[in-house]
Amino acid sequence: MNQAEIRKLIPALRVAMTPKKRRFSNPRGPEGRLFKMRTTVNELIKNERMEVNYNRADEARGYAERLISEAIRYGDCHRPTMELADFWLPEKQNVHKLFKVLVPRFKDSEISYTRVHKAPHVYPSTLFDKVVLELRGNPFPPLEKLTTKRNWIHNILLEEAHREYLEKKYKQEGEEEEEVQ
Amino acid sequence: MLSAVPRRIFHTFFRKPPAQRVTAKVPPYIRDQLDSNTDNEQPLPHDFRTVYPEFLPDPRPEWRNRLRERLERNDMLTRRSVVAIPEFYIGSIMAVTVGDRNASDKTNRFVGICISRGGTGLRAWFNLRNVIDHQGLEIMYEMYSPLIRNIEVLRLEKRLDEELLYLRDALPEYSTFPLDMEPELLPEGAPVPINDIKVKLKPRPWHERWERKNLQGVQDLGLPQRFYNKAKLHEKPWEKYDLMMEYRATIPEEEQADIFHEIAPHYQQLESSRRQSKRRLAQTSRY
Numbered sequence: 001m002n003q004a005e006i007r008k009l010i011p012a013l014r015v016a017m018t019p020k021k022r023r024f025s026n027p028r029g030p031e032g033r034l035f036k037m038r039t040t041v042n043e044l045i046k047n048e049r050m051e052v053n054y055n056r057a058d059e060a061r062g063y064a065e066r067l068i069s070e071a072i073r074y075g076d077c078h079r080p081t082m083e084l085a086d087f088w089l090p091e092k093q094n095v096h097k098l099f100k101v102l103v104p105r106f107k108d109s110e111i112s113y114t115r116v117h118k119a120p121h122v123y124p125s126t127l128f129d130k131v132v133l134e135l136r137g138n139p140f141p142p143l144e145k146l147t148t149k150r151n152w153i154h155n156i157l158l159e160e161a162h163r164e165y166l167e168k169k170y171k172q173e174g175e176e177e178e179e180v181q
Numbered sequence: 182m183l184s185a186v187p188r189r190i191f192h193t194f195f196r197k198p199p200a201q202r203v204t205a206k207v208p209p210y211i212r213d214q215l216d217s218n219t220d221n222e223q224p225l226p227h228d229f230r231t232v233y234p235e236f237l238p239d240p241r242p243e244w245r246n247r248l249r250e251r252l253e254r255n256d257m258l259t260r261r262s263v264v265a266i267p268e269f270y271i272g273s274i275m276a277v278t279v280g281d282r283n284a285s286d287k288t289n290r291f292v293g294i295c296i297s298r299g300g301t302g303l304r305a306w307f308n309l310r311n312v313i314d315h316q317g318l319e320i321m322y323e324m325y326s327p328l329i330r331n332i333e334v335l336r337l338e339k340r341l342d343e344e345l346l347y348l349r350d351a352l353p354e355y356s357t358f359p360l361d362m363e364p365e366l367l368p369e370g371a372p373v374p375i376n377d378i379k380v381k382l383k384p385r386p387w388h389e390r391w392e393r394k395n396l397q398g399v400q401d402l403g404l405p406q407r408f409y410n411k412a413k414l415h416e417k418p419w420e421k422y423d424l425m426m427e428y429r430a431t432i433p434e435e436e437q438a439d440i441f442h443e444i445a446p447h448y449q450q451l452e453s454s455r456r457q458s459k460r461r462l463a464q465t466s467r468y
Contacts, residue, residue, distance in 0.1 A: 003299050004237040005430040006230045012433035016206040019242035021425060031419045059425075066424035087422045112209075 011069055014112035015061060022059050037063050038088055040133075044114070045094045045102070048138035051119055054129035061114050061133060063088070068113045071103050105137050112136070117143050207242045213439045229441050232268045233451075234298075235305035235324065236440060237432050251443070253302040258447050260303075260325045266332055271295050272340030272376060274358055275309060277322050278331040288330060291320055292360050296345040310348055312357040317349065335364045339375045341397035350387040351380045351399075 026032030040060035043050050052060075067088050074081040076099040085095045106113050119130040132143060149155055230237060236257065238250045260266075269275055273295050281289035293309030296319070300306045305324045310317065322329065335358075348356045355378075367374075379400045382391065392402050393412040402408075420426065432440075444451075 002239050002241070003234055003301055003305075004240045004432045005427075006234050006237070008427070008431065009434045009437070010428055010431050012210040012435045013428065014209050016208050017425070017429075019204060019207055019429075021429070030417075034419050034423060062425045062428070066428060070424070084422060084424070 010066075011073065013062060013065055015065055015114070017062050018058070022055055024056070024059070038090065041067065042089050042091060042094060044133060044135065045089060045098060046091065049132060049134040049140055051130060051132050054131045057116055057131045057133040061116065064135075065113055068098070068102055068106055071098050072107055075099070075103070102135070109136070210433050210436050212435050213442075230437060231270075235301050236444060237301065237437060238440075239301045240430055240432055242429075250302065254440070254444060256303055257325055258444065258451075262450060264329060264331070266324055267334045269295060269307070269332075269334050269337065270339045270373060271298055271343065271345060272338055273334055274336040274338075274362065275307075276331075276333040276335055276362070277309065277320075277329065279322070279326075279328045280330055281328075290360075291318075292335065292358055292362055293318070293320070294345065294348070294356055294358060296348055296356075310345075310356050311360075312353045313360075315353065317353065317356065319349075333364060335362050337365075337367055337373055339373055341375070341377055345398075346389070347382065347391050347394075347396060347399060348380065350382050350389075350391065352383060355380045 024033045024036055026036060028035065036056070037060050040050075040052060040056055041064045044060065044064055067084065070081050070084060076082060082095075085098055089095050089098060102113075113136055115134050115136055117132040117134070119132045121127070121130060134140075134143070226232075236254060238245060274292070275295055276290060276292045278288050278290045280287060291309060291311070293311035296308050296310045298305075298307040300323075303325045306321050307324065308319055308321050310319045312318070322332075324332075378398065380398055381400045382402060385404075390408075390412070391399065392404055392408050393415050
């Protein structure tokens with residue numbers, strides 16, 4: 001029919017996606033593929049940061065984003081959303097985490113809920129591209145390079161010198177004012 | 182040194198990844214910048230996308246072209262200002278008049294039940310089915326075709342199913358409608374009624390395996406148990422959890438809002454043509 005599906009209104013994804021799904025080979029067929037995705041999504045919600053192959057991370061990322069956005073939109077009192085969470089998170093403590101930790105964390109977010117960083121190949125390993133997939137706002141130290149130059153030693157020294165100079169100047173001005181009075 | 186590594190282990194670790202076709206990714210949707218001069222934030226009716234589904238583009242990213250879609254929407258509005266295309270659903274009974282140079286009065290009128298509807302933009306279409314002289318007839322009409330003179334909705338209603346293709350295998354009385362049928366009018370502002378008729382299918386062989394389609398609008402199919410067992414094997418219960426499949430089949434909410442805000446200035450005209458066609462129906466029914 002190639003007409004857009006109109007029964008459900010879905011908010012736009014905040015990450016780029018492939019136009020077609022990746023067909024991960026699996027003896028259980030499309031159902032098995034979805035179970036593979038489920039393992040990754042469940043681990044991501046549980047550990048908040050994980051290292052996986054790029055293809056799998058990129059595919060599972062969309063599912064995780066959609067799951068979180070559904071949870072934010074409908075909450076935990078909506079039966080279809082609860083069924084979704086029940087399917088996608090086989091470890092049941094993650095269902096509580098999704099609704100009680102992640103929904104408040106991402107409720108007012110304007111950007112994507114997940115991030116992907118390139119990861120190195122550690123010898124010996126396969127030649128598949130590795131990435132680190134993580135939830136935003138996780139408690140781990142950041143992976144991205146620090147872009148601020150404030151902590152550079154000469155910047156710290158310069159800042160300190162500037163502060164000293166200002167202090168000295170204000171002191172002098174105060175003394176001069178006292179003399180005038 | 183590498184030669185010391187056993188062949189099997191070597192291939193495990195230094196295996197080349199399978200060659201992949203690199204396809205461009207679909208970037209996240211960014212909303213249109215609303216122009217403050219024009220009043221873009223007009224309230225829109227909630228049933229906009231059910232009444233005018235063909236204004237939404239085809240969701241397949243490979244086939245998208247924003248400029249083409251916008252131009253098509255303009256053309257559709259222009260065509261709608263000439264020929265009133267009424268609100269209809271699958272299961273509605275309609276009459277369509279098209280120009281036909283081989284007919285004696287240069288027009289051809291067909292009455293039938295809408296059994297399927299599809300296509301987007303200027304290529305939107307619907308199928309009408311009727312049984313005339315014991316012969317099942319189906320005609321596909323393109324909604325924005327210049328040949329179309331008039332589209333009337335004789336009975337506005339919905340059915341329990343999304344497609345009524347099973348009427349091909351049903352008894353003929355379920356798809357027989359008189360050609361001189363009178364238009365039936367709904368009271369102003371009433372919801373579209375849902376006809377919960379259960380159709381009786383003819384015995385097999387059929388065009389499709391209807392026992393696998395989870396049809397709501399048919400009576401008991403009366404098949405041996407082995408057919409239902411086979412149908413159970415072909416069910417895909419995991420598809421309702423496939424969030425990305427669902428997403429790839431839809432246009433995101435923000436984009437729909439932008440599209441309908443774009444045609445909102447023409448909404449009065451669309452509505453008035455809808456009302457005019459209703460009034461014309463009322464007049465024709467009076468005489």
